[in-house]
Amino acid sequence: MKKLFLSLFAISLVTVFAMAGPVLAASALVVAQDTPPRMMNPHGDDSDAGLQYMANFFDGLLQRKGSGGTLEPALAVRWEHPDLLTWKFYLRKGVKFHNGNSFTAADVKFTFERLGDPEVSEFINTGKSIDSIDIIDDYTVAIKTKTPIPWFANNMHQIFIMDKESTESRDSGDVMVKPIGTGAYKLTEWVKGSYIRMEANEDYWEGAPPIKKVEIRPIRESSTRFAALVSGQVDIVTGVPVELYDKILKNPKLHVVSRPARRSIFLALGNKPGTPMADIRVRKAMYMAINENEIIEKIMRGHAAPAAQVPDPPTIGYNAGIKRLPYDPQAAKKLLKQAGYANGFDITLTGPNDRYVQDAKIAEAVARYLAKVGINAKLDVKPKSIFFPEVTSGKLEFYLIGWFDGTFDMGRTYFKLAHSRDEKIGFGKFNGTAYNNAALDKLLESTADMVDVQQRKKTLQQLNKMAMVDQIVWIPLHYQEDLYATQKGRGIQFQPRPDRWMVYKEIGFK
């Protein structure tokens, strides 16, 4: 028995020491991502976490490039907007899918028709908004929408074109796991829960990408992602945990890349008659009770920028004139007293605990700030899968949420967030407190078919000021900051994108 024990021990020791550290292939890039892909069907997941994988295997008619996220041609070389409802795209010639099929207008028509199929698509809204798709010739398509959609082209970088022939001929299960697109990379192997491997598409229409092989390891735990980086197993990590930022900064082998994110975090307030929050003084007091600077410093470890409104600067409707209300608990108390709530009141603060950076911790801190001015906020944080349906049901009192819109246009967002709830047409779907203001609704509706960019900008800025300053619909907190870390020695050239997508054709080695 003793022998057995000793030999087992010896075996385990030998196995431990016989193993050298992992070796990274010279031309390959290994990336630790925070979220795994759900599927390889480009239309089945409308979250950025999913779309960023698809952006490597597929192309849209348009694409967004650079740190500003400017809209540039991709599978369409140019586009026209002849009338309010029509969008005409001129397609790139000579592009081939990974299976050798040529890209033509038929594929575009197929793709846009597929969007409306609930079995395979989460872009149903886009799919259903299309009235007709006309193939003018093999390389020209005209898309007509049912109602004017000013931001239609702005969304085209998210709609990835699929190959009609192979998508129709293959088994639906196969389509879900094996992407056939025109993208810069071809999927070689996907072992769910472990890794995704891809190799460069040497025939890519933009030219073959510099990195020939990419391996992505989805690791949900932020501290484990960090461990993978420190032990040299990966080249890049996304979603660096803020609590480990300093540690990485001190490590001479590592390099941190940060950029302000487009997503803002804010607290949604209601104005339901009969509740304390119907009084704007109460909303203002809650705003002023929160020490946002301390949240940024202590909870976000400085990796966030204070926000005064929901949209970020590049978005149409951003209003530089809006300033944050100062942190002033004394004034807040005074306001509460004036409103007749000198002894505070009870309220439930809802929020997700697995969606945004430090989300539950921010909510906890907010509850504490409110307690200090006498408002008793009961904390109710839960997984996003439970939280978001609650928001859409419109029965919350007060909640924490984050938002950014891929279209760079505040209009679409505000119809979801601020318009009074109208379930039939889908207005106010994410207006979880059922906030209701007729003037705001009216102004918002006037932008629905407003195509002129300057006029749009002016109206949306006016609308923004109305919501943030005159009404205090939300308490803005901060814009998140995206943190990435890379191995210094590898000479990786990496510029983070505003939408957090990891697009590997944009990355290179020195």
Added chain:
Amino acid sequence: MVTYIARRLMQAVVVLLAVSTICFVIFRYMGDPVITMAGRYATLQEIEEVRRAFGLDQPMYVQYGRFIWNVLHGNFGKSYVTRVPALGLILERFPATFELASVAVVMAFCLGVGLGVLVSLKPYAFRNRLIMAGSLGGISIPTFLMGILLIMVFSVYLGILPPFGRGETVRVGFWRTGLLTIDGLKHLILPAATLAMYQLAVLLRLTRAGMREVMTEEYIKTAWAKGLSPRKVIFKHALRNVLIPVITITGLQFGELIAFAIITETIFQWPGMGNLLLSSFYENDQPVIVTYIMMAALIIITLNMIVDILYALINPKIRYG
């Protein structure tokens, strides 16, 4: 005996049916999956269309009937998140969990029984007291804490073992194994040790208690008196009788093993079924959760039945009317 087996089979079917009913009821209480499936910008009409497409608009009994019908045909439905059959998703993860669990069970069984015998021979030796203290730790340290401690020591401070994932795997037929590569084995050590620890301690204590009882029995005294070698007495006479309950417990503890595997897989990011279950909870992916529960139930019930029947065969004293 035939009657006994037939009765156990019937009971197993009843239990599975009950599990399936409970699973179905779960559907009702897990919140509406359709809202997330329709995409962020969908209108109410579009949401309703998704609901129809997945048959979630029909009355309860119709849905249940269809659910049972489909399950009988091996179709557990499509995952709401990945939109591929849920059963396939789980089976894909099966090899990882199976390798982890079986290595852990073998480790726990060999070391647990071995050390248990060792300790029972000289209960007061210092080394054995140390082992017993260790076993007390084994049953008192929760699995998740054990995992974190091992990561802290072996990955963070010593830096000799990887803290996550399965490492390099090779494909043998449909089976993807990590047992054939050095990297794969290296990744297996910490999670397998974590998973084995509790069972090891339980089996050690069980073996020790059994040995202590058996060693006082007459037939062992007779064996000693006959002048048989200690090895023969211990292994041939004593251990054999101790092993029956030990093996039974090992078989019956399968449910515990599955539960602890979920925890271990979560801590070590092991790409197995447990990890999938936990992420399905977060994503509200009901078909995957339900399939997992049904699969676990099937495995546990089958295993229990086999243990029970074997036990009945070995032990003629038990009569089953």
Added chain:
Amino acid sequence: MEDLLTVDNLKVHFPIKKGLFSRTAGFVYAVDGVSFALKKGESLGIVGESGCGKTTTGFAVLRLIEPTSGRVVFRGKDIFRMTKSQLQALKKDVQIIFQDPYSSLNPRMVVNQILRDPMEIHGAYPGRERGERIAYLMEKVGLTPEQGRRYPHEFSGGQRQRIGIARALALNPELIIGDEPVSALDVSIQAQIINLLIDLQQEFDLSYILIAHDLAVVEHICNHIIVMYLGKIVETASYKALYSDPKHPYTRALLSAIPVAQPGDDRKRIILQGDVPSPINPPAGCAFHPRCAFRMSQCDQQAPVLKNVGDNHHVACYLY
């Protein structure tokens, strides 16, 4: 004088369950047509080997075991047709002494509690009387009231059986069923307990049904004796008649098993061949025939009925 208890054609059959759906595959014929009568102040002995149904008969009289058919009439009332409250009252009048004094006393109760229990159940001897009654009972069975604060395991076997008797007496019953009350005790103690039972019978005008597996125990107490074999009565007579003139071959064998009282006894010891057959599948005809030395041709055809062979002496055997 009217009968205190009459038992008429009592049958107790236990079903045997088998198979997937627990259908009844057969019966254990534990008691199969037993009849007897008992007068106030008299004692009856039921004798037979273990498994012959004597204990079952005793328990069925108190409905501790539900009978299959037959009638048991106590003081003119059929106990199988009694209402719950009548049955409860019956349990006050009929009591049992158990065979095993070790297991028949609740180990978590002190003796005082054990004796108080029946009184609490029936609400008898309210208030202070209860304590006095307990002390009285303790003295009657030859224990001291001080011992009442002890637990059963602090007593010897004989003492425990005295406690068991005291419990049976607690409610001042008319009939006591003794289920082999002394068989678990040492021979020297047996006599003491038997003497105690005799004394108590005289003092309280009790009736006994004593169940025993040999005749030695019952001879001093019982006026009348029943010999049972495989659920049936094979012979019944006054104890004098039975001792002086046993008729049934089985009775003779039982009698011969009693240790010889004095040297020079001319009775030959009869050794029974074979085992008691299974009550699930009793032999056809006379159940005793496979072991009987006087077996005749008709013995395995039809069971003999009880025949009066004079002076209330009945026997079921073709020899007579």
Added chain:
Amino acid sequence: MAEHRIKSRMLYSYLHDPSAVAGSIILLLFILAALLAPWITPQDPYDLEKVSLEHFLIPPVWMEGGVSPYLLGTDDQGRGILSTIIYGCRTSLIVGFGVVLIAGSFGILIGLLAGYYGGWLDVVTMRLADTFFSFSTTLMAFLFLGIFGGASIFVVIIAICLPDWVRYARTMRGSVLEIKEEAYILAARATGAKDFRLLVRHLLPNAIPPIFVVVAVDLAVVIMLEATLSFLGVGVPLTEPSLGMMISIGKNYIYAGMWWMIVFPGAALVLLVVGINLFADWLREELNPKIERKLSSF
């Protein structure tokens, strides 16, 4: 041997078993600390008005940067680790004793009835018990909370009770089956005792000793289970203190070197469970049915 002598013998064996004494002292200290939490903790970590982000991530007091009221340092929300541990143990013990009380009473009742009456009640409950047992308490509680969510400590207690009563029911039933054949039960029936009296006065007191061992073992198991569930994020809500949650938060900081956030709550949890297990081990030896039978036949 007298009952009181058995008792004194147990006391003797207890006093001469240092690990049993140590175990019960540990458990007692934890219970005392939990009861007195509001008076002995330097700070109420769940009083929203008192906790402030100003004091976040302070190391233990003996380290550089340590500050006096925060003996074991603070976490990332500025809560004192020591205070949070004490309140966390309070949750552990509330859940532990709550489950033992609820599941125990229910299980004992079911075991008693199933064992005594038999019939369909026995068949149904024991089939159920077998199924629950083979699924393991951990798995059942985890699935229940994973699906329905842990909204409060009470829900966690119920979720654990749901499968946990089975331990008690099985033990109790086995015990009752053994005892109900005893002659003193028949004797009580013969005197006309109704079912209620039989169950409560005769069966229960005699069948209960093995349950004490189950209680001790179960307490340890449930405390570990609560910590595990809270660690996985399906246990007590964020607003309640819990050792499991502390460890879960601390886990994110192990690479950042803030070891105190995980080591102290982990040590507290293990110490508490070890204390209970030491006591349980002694109890098991003492109440082993074989040994007891030997004693009572003296």
